[in-house]
Amino acid sequence: MTSVSELKPIPWKLHLLVLAVAIAFPFVFPSNFMVNFGVMALFYAFIGQSWNISGGFAGQLSFGHVAFFGVGAYASTIVQLRLGVSPWLGLPIAGLAGAAVGGAIAVLSFRAGLKGSYFALITLAFAEVLRIVSNSIGITGGGLGLLIPMKIGAQNLQFAERSGFYFLILALAAGSVALAEWMRRSRFGAQLAAIRENEDSAKALGINVFAEKVKVMLISGAIGGLGGCFFAQYFLYIDPLIAFGTDKSIEMLLVSMIGGAGTVYGPLVGAVLLALVSDVTRTLTQIQGLSLVLYGALLVVIIAFLPNGLIELFSRKRGRKPGSKT
Amino acid sequence: MLQVSNLSKVFGGLRAVDDASLQVEQGRIVALIGPNGAGKTTLFACIAGFLVGSGGRVHFMGTDITGWPVHRISRAGMVRTFQITQPFAKLTVHENIAVGAYQKFHDRHPAWEHARAVARQVGMEALLAQPAVGLTVAGRKRLELARALATGPKLLLLDEVMAGLNPTEILEIIGIIRTIRDSGVTVLLIEHVMHAVMSLSDHIYVLSYGKIIAQGSPQEVVANPAVIEAYLGRGTAAPPASGTVENAHA
Amino acid sequence: MDPNIIAAAAINGLLLGGIYTLVASGLTLIYGVLHIINFAHGSMLMLAMFGVFYLLTLLGIDPYLSIFIMVPAMFVLGYLLYKGLIGRLSSGKDENILLVTLGLSILIENLALMFFKGDSRTILVSYSDTMVEVGPAFVPLPKLISFGVAMALCAALGLFIQRTDTGRAIRAVAKERVGAQLVGIDVDRIFAISYGIGLATLGAAASLMMPIFYVSPTVGHVFVLVAFTVVVLGGMGSFLGAVVGGLIIGLTESFGGLFLGESMGQIGISLIFILILLFRPSGLFGTKT
Numbered sequence: 114m115t116s117v118s119e120l121k122p123i124p125w126k127l128h129l130l131v132l133a134v135a136i137a138f139p140f141v142f143p144s145n146f147m148v149n150f151g152v153m154a155l156f157y158a159f160i161g162q163s164w165n166i167s168g169g170f171a172g173q174l175s176f177g178h179v180a181f182f183g184v185g186a187y188a189s190t191i192v193q194l195r196l197g198v199s200p201w202l203g204l205p206i207a208g209l210a211g212a213a214v215g216g217a218i219a220v221l222s223f224r225a226g227l228k229g230s231y232f233a234l235i236t237l238a239f240a241e242v243l244r245i246v247s248n249s250i251g252i253t254g255g256g257l258g259l260l261i262p263m264k265i266g267a268q269n270l271q272f273a274e275r276s277g278f279y280f281l282i283l284a285l286a287a288g289s290v291a292l293a294e295w296m297r298r299s300r301f302g303a304q305l306a307a308i309r310e311n312e313d314s315a316k317a318l319g320i321n322v323f324a325e326k327v328k329v330m331l332i333s334g335a336i337g338g339l340g341g342c343f344f345a346q347y348f349l350y351i352d353p354l355i356a357f358g359t360d361k362s363i364e365m366l367l368v369s370m371i372g373g374a375g376t377v378y379g380p381l382v383g384a385v386l387l388a389l390v391s392d393v394t395r396t397l398t399q400i401q402g403l404s405l406v407l408y409g410a411l412l413v414v415i416i417a418f419l420p421n422g423l424i425e426l427f428s429r430k431r432g433r434k435p436g437s438k439t
Numbered sequence: 440m441l442q443v444s445n446l447s448k449v450f451g452g453l454r455a456v457d458d459a460s461l462q463v464e465q466g467r468i469v470a471l472i473g474p475n476g477a478g479k480t481t482l483f484a485c486i487a488g489f490l491v492g493s494g495g496r497v498h499f500m501g502t503d504i505t506g507w508p509v510h511r512i513s514r515a516g517m518v519r520t521f522q523i524t525q526p527f528a529k530l531t532v533h534e535n536i537a538v539g540a541y542q543k544f545h546d547r548h549p550a551w552e553h554a555r556a557v558a559r560q561v562g563m564e565a566l567l568a569q570p571a572v573g574l575t576v577a578g579r580k581r582l583e584l585a586r587a588l589a590t591g592p593k594l595l596l597l598d599e600v601m602a603g604l605n606p607t608e609i610l611e612i613i614g615i616i617r618t619i620r621d622s623g624v625t626v627l628l629i630e631h632v633m634h635a636v637m638s639l640s641d642h643i644y645v646l647s648y649g650k651i652i653a654q655g656s657p658q659e660v661v662a663n664p665a666v667i668e669a670y671l672g673r674g675t676a677a678p679p680a681s682g683t684v685e686n687a688h689a
Numbered sequence: 690m691d692p693n694i695i696a697a698a699a700i701n702g703l704l705l706g707g708i709y710t711l712v713a714s715g716l717t718l719i720y721g722v723l724h725i726i727n728f729a730h731g732s733m734l735m736l737a738m739f740g741v742f743y744l745l746t747l748l749g750i751d752p753y754l755s756i757f758i759m760v761p762a763m764f765v766l767g768y769l770l771y772k773g774l775i776g777r778l779s780s781g782k783d784e785n786i787l788l789v790t791l792g793l794s795i796l797i798e799n800l801a802l803m804f805f806k807g808d809s810r811t812i813l814v815s816y817s818d819t820m821v822e823v824g825p826a827f828v829p830l831p832k833l834i835s836f837g838v839a840m841a842l843c844a845a846l847g848l849f850i851q852r853t854d855t856g857r858a859i860r861a862v863a864k865e866r867v868g869a870q871l872v873g874i875d876v877d878r879i880f881a882i883s884y885g886i887g888l889a890t891l892g893a894a895a896s897l898m899m900p901i902f903y904v905s906p907t908v909g910h911v912f913v914l915v916a917f918t919v920v921v922l923g924g925m926g927s928f929l930g931a932v933v934g935g936l937i938i939g940l941t942e943s944f945g946g947l948f949l950g951e952s953m954g955q956i957g958i959s960l961i962f963i964l965i966l967l968f969r970p971s972g973l974f975g976t977k978t
Contacts, residue, residue, distance in 0.1 A: 174784050176791070225967040230726045230787045234917060238962045241914060245959065249952040256952070300541045300550070307538045310527035317487070317521070318590055319513035319542040359910055363795060370788065402802030402906075409795030416789050417778055 161368035161380030163336035169374030172309025177236030181211035183356030185338025200270035211338020219330035244357030258352025373422025446495035457649035473646035516593035539589030697826035706939020713919035715890030721926030728790035731913030737895030759892035767888030801906035831900035924975025
């Protein structure tokens with residue numbers, strides 16, 4: 114994984130262009146199918162950014178990122194169902210829950226000095242523990258999961274028009290892009306890049322590697338948690354497999370790696386591609402799993418030939434040489 | 440500025456560093472020399488916090504820093520470079536140095552400008568935009584130096600910064616190190632390039648099999664028979680001063 | 690609790706653990722020699738199990754006899770996979786290989802989903818229901834046979850590594866790659882052979898698991914975590930560790946189910962994995978890095 118973003122500055126105009134296209138999208142394609150496509154693309158871009166921040170920017174590969182998503186989904190749903198809390202309040206609660214789990218996993222794992230593949234595997238185990246627990250206890254509805262009663266109304270975070278969800282996830286995704294862009298240009302981002310490239314050198318230059326890694330996992334967890342709340346509100350149902358199954362972990366990783374880990378727009382590129390391939394294969398064929406076959410193959414190809422992700426194609430095409438003035 | 444007292448480091452059965460003591464005064468250039476495998480890099484690692492010593496203490500600017508984590512020692516002003524260079528491979532030279540600069544400046548612009556200035560100081564300004572992974576050995580050594588320098592250190596620990604350089608490059612680095620010292624930074628260096636050590640150092644410590652076997656000015660150390668024997672083997676030291684030779688003839 | 694029930698759980702756990710040992714020995718061999726964490730291990734086992742399934746349902750071959758087909762077939766698959774893909778990508782950070790094997794496992798799993806559909810499959814042979822008395826427990830005959838064969842194969846693998854020239858070469862490469870090259874060992878060929886053996890153990894394990902378990906395209910997930918836990922518990926690269934670890938994990942699963950119920954019971958394995966990584970990452974017999 115590399116950080117092509119460091120080598121390629123992103124002009125304001127590009128940000129505005131992408132935002133404008135995204136805002137115009139549901140007006141240009143107002144059908145339910147297309148708006149749903151947009152929602153899912155932005156959703157995966159958002160939770161992909163969660164993985165990207167810790168995996169791409171800071172170089173901490175995780176195979177269990179679904180843990181933050183699931184904790185957020187369950188947290189906001191449970192407080193909604195049990196305490197009557199508004200789902201809008203559920204959003205920050207989900208974010209906090211995700212952050213808390215991110216921080217806990219980070220402190221435990223990094224204190225023990227886990228890195229690289231071992232860290233990836235332990236995150237997998239943590240997610241699995243959460244899945245088993247949520248499958249077994251009452252408050253999460255056990256294996257049956259939780260159903261959010263349909264109460265259409267913006268105040269219940271259940272929009273009458275699908276585009277309501279679209280603009281919500283657009284706001285979240287835009288925020289995550291802004292966060293990534295800020296990180297890329299900040300001291301924090303530079304320190305994370307240093308940690309990613311060489312921890313010993315980073316330490317020697319005064320970086321508190323442990324503290325920065327925990328910080329990045331807190332942020333990453335928060336984003337994952339927010340994504341979980343959104344998902345729960347959009348589909349009105351979660352269960353242990355959806356919330357903590359490996360599928361989401363893989364998708365969060367895939368969209369980032371394929372789009373371009375460590376870049377600001379990598380997850381968006383990867384997510385749009387994933388949503389496209391998903392919808393196309395589902396409408397043209399009835400074959401289950403085809404999209405992921407393509408994606409798995411794409412991951413292998415990317416690692417072998419385009420380790421910077423698809424985004425490298427964009428920067429090559431625009432003729433920018435690496436190392437242009439930022 | 441730096442006081443190492445009776446530092447030892449034991450790995451299993453091996454005493455890599457054995458009761459070593461050394462002192463570096465502010466504003467000096469001090470060299471640590473010794474044959475290969477003497478334990479010099481291990482000693483550096485203990486001083487800078489990468490290894491925990493098995494005994495002894497390290498005092499930096501009056502504070503006991505023994506056992507401190509690496510980043511804390513670095514922030515206190517003691518920064519080391521690595522014998523085997525460890526650049527941030529995928530980042531550019533500018534970004535590499537900026538990471539060091541960010542220790543001193545928290546905002547992007549001043550940090551980047553400072554990085555540029557440091558690059559100029561070590562002669563790397565032309566390479567700023569290049570990815571670190573593409574540098575030559577000499578370039579990487581210079582980058583190590585620049586990165587550490589950018590943090591605004593009080594004491595620089597340079598580990599074989601001249602290894603692998605050709606004579607011209609060595610001369611340049613000697614000049615750069617002198618300039619660094621003149622700007623107020625104290626330097627402790629491990630080096631094998633003898634003429635550089637001789638011309639740069641105010642004081643030299645000699646390490647052999649983990650022990651400090653000699654110290655003194657460059658002239659004193661070079662004439663010291665124990666030092667010669669450490670490098671060349673037993674019995675290779677020149678005979679002692681003239682009086683004894685005449686006695687031997689008598 | 691009735692001691693007989695506990696004893697029965699212990700026996701069942703050990704029997705299952707024997708097969709886990711076989712699965713883990715392949716994984717630990719691959720790690721020990723190639724220093725690769727083969728994330729595709731679970732999905733490869735799933736693939737092999739489908740192989741056994743179809744050998745029985747389409748060609749009528751008894752699962753235990755299919756070992757003679759599955760083992761060489763999986764060996765060849767592993768050898769080719771190494772030569773064709775993994776070998777080329779194994780330079781660079783070990784995380785890259787982990788991602789490649791992850792990609793591979795995603796690929797295989799979803800190919801299986803496409804071709805075999807999502808349902809679970811089990812097989813029935815004439816002796817599926819025959820029970821054998823083992824101490825206080827009544828154990829299905831296939832479980833006993835599987836355990837016996839698994840242990841025999843582990844012993845055979847161990848002998849192979851210890852006594853044969855290839856085995857010696859494998860150990861040499863595992864211990865000191867460059868040194869092995871210097872004495873003339875074709876390291877790349879050893880890598881390919883080791884990866885092949887790693888998958889071959891899965892071929893055998895598949896034949897042994899089908900009579901007592903089920904297969905579905907997603908069953909690989911279950912096995913991945915179990916296999917990794919065994920290897921991490923026993924120590925990466927340690928054959929003895931795989932044996933001891935396998936038995937311990939088998940027992941954990943059995944007792945977990947007994948004391949915590951079917952759902953929570955699975956938690957024991959994941960918890961062991963986490964605890965080992967946090968507190969003793971070298972495992973029981975592994976080398977401390």
